Amino acid sequence: MSPFNDDELKQKVREGFLLESPDEMTEGYRKAIVTQLTVQGDTELISAPAYWMAARDAPSNNTQVTVVAIIQDELAHANIAYRLLEDMGVSREKLVYEREPAQFKHPYGFDQPLENWAEMVVANGFFDRAGYTLLSDVFSNTSYGPLKRALVKVDLEENFHLRHGENWMRRLSKAGGEARAKVQRAIDWMFPMTVEWFGLPDDRKRHSDQLDYRLKGLTNDQLRQEWMSHTVALCKRNGFRAPAHRDDATGRYVLEYPFPCRYDAAAKRWLFDEGEITWDEVFDRWKARGPMNERYVESIRRSHASVSRLLGAA
Amino acid sequence: MAGLWAALRDVMDPEFPITIVDLGLIYDVRRRGDVVEVDLTFTATACPCMDFIREDIRERLLREDGVGEVRILEVWSPPWTRARISAEGRAVLRKHGVAA
């Protein structure tokens, strides 16, 4: 039972109060943080099969070591989020092993197949940069003490992942040829996909519980701008094209295509020519999930039920 | 030689806010003419940052006067352990852990 009511709690967290236990949460706070941690855990979890799809065919022993290290981190981060959820009475067993695959809350980007090494490293450069942007904001602003402490490890490791991606994008740019061309093709579909990941623009977003309860500090557009400030520069300095630029007058990054817009998942292509669509259409696509959704979720469940049955009936 | 060690202190571990010297990864540095040889170990045989560390060392040492070539030799004996982290390194890591 929380010793505070909702308004008191909102006031306290605005003044920098940190909650230390689920017992201190109001129902509203609990709901908001459960949603946040579920998205966080699911994102880290599903990144693992997405990365493994590319990792198992990585070009060499050394590159396989590095991507499996990244996968290990992602799984550990997922587990950290799920463990915190368990403390709030949410069953990890149900979340990981019993939900319908379509009920997972990770971004649409991780429902896509990563089919070559270029897509792997651009995922590190873009997706992990998005993760880092979002989680750094949570780390700096969250009012939940156990999460803040857990994120020290998460932030350090995500920083390594995105550095891995950026480093490889540079190397492949220099290598030229087919390697470079494949990086550009990966950027072409992965850049808009990550832009979309940050969600509704601020002028359409209803009010945010996560901001009220101080579970994060920045708005969707602020986070999107922060992400672009790194990735547009990354592409530019390596001679890759990204469909956005910095407007010198405002200092803001401007997209050079209709946003949001339609995506052809089978062809991995954004249909810029068809113009802007509504966010409802985007939400429908997200809800239907992407092509790898079921396979990725199933891959995590391969032996859980059978081994539990075998060992559990002792 | 002191100059080379000082230069290596500019190279940070890619994951942790600590120099590779304080982390205890450098076993020796030698100079023969314009060639610098570095005896380097890693914290683990599967250290995912090996390439970063090697690149960063090479790039930094090549900026030293008169260095034309950097040869990095991998050493595994004695194996790296946590005891090789310098007192200064520990202090930095500790501060970092506490900054949570």
Place this chain on the structure above:
Amino acid sequence: MATTLAGSAADLRADVREAVRDLVLVLADSKRLLGFRYGAWILGAPELETGIACASMAQDEWGHARLMYALLKDFDEDVDRLEHARPPREYRSMEVLDREPDDWAGVVGLNALADTALSVQLAALQRCGYLPLRQRVEKLLAEEQYHRAHGMAWARRYAAATPAAREAFASVARATLPPLLAWFGPQDGRGALLANAGICESAPDELRRGFLALVAPVLEATAVAWPVAEAVPLELDGFDEVRRRRAGAGEGPDAETITRVRGDRNRDFLLE
């Protein structure tokens, strides 16, 4: 033991040099493949935590493989070719690693048994007369410590659960032990050469005994069909000492695995 240490492969007697090179390649290929077997279960493991452990163990094995392959430069081997251009039949990895395990019990079998056999072999190289190998062994063994803890803990879980669980592990052990015991080789062949030359501290029979002593407790707990000690059949007729395989053991790892081991599908991205 050797009275002098060889600082490089060139200092080794020709027959010893060949045997050491083959041994290093056996270790390298086995660890490379074992890493793949762990890797394939990072996601499929029954619990998230144990999948994380599989990811960690896969990296260790690949790290060790990398060190072992690098050592082969000293024997004038083309390390790039070893990594990227060999057909399956040139691999020297353990027979038990040829195929992906069918289920988690199979992974536990590799973890508790095959990984332990590799470590027993490595531990016998701690005072190796070929210095570059000796200098790497301590680090490798240190990193292996928790692999056995993980394998044994899981084997004991199978042992402590239902009869069906016990049998699941026992059947893996029954299939895995004969090739693993043979893997140490015949007592009087290359193993003797390596022991006499001060490379390997123990001859094959002693290695086998050491291995069995380590794994006996879990084998007994899961009621593996044999009396464990000396009675497991040793299948050494026609044993190929270079590849360390039993007669008729098959060509080597399956083609799909080798495609991945060599990184065939991402050749465009192989730099340097």
Place this chain on the structure above:
Amino acid sequence: MVYEVFARKARGDRLQHIGSVSAPGDELAKVYAHATYDEEKWFDMWVAPRDRFLEVFNVDRGVFVGER
């Protein structure tokens, strides 16, 4: 079972709570804590079952926590 994980950056430091793991028993709890948290180069690491942690007090709930 849930196990709490503790570690120290250096000899002489206070033991620091760094997270938790689920495991079916002590042995795997140690392996899982190692695999999940070892990347930070700790000096030492410990696990203990959460159900052995007993709250003594919390200033918001009282100076001594009796039965809960």
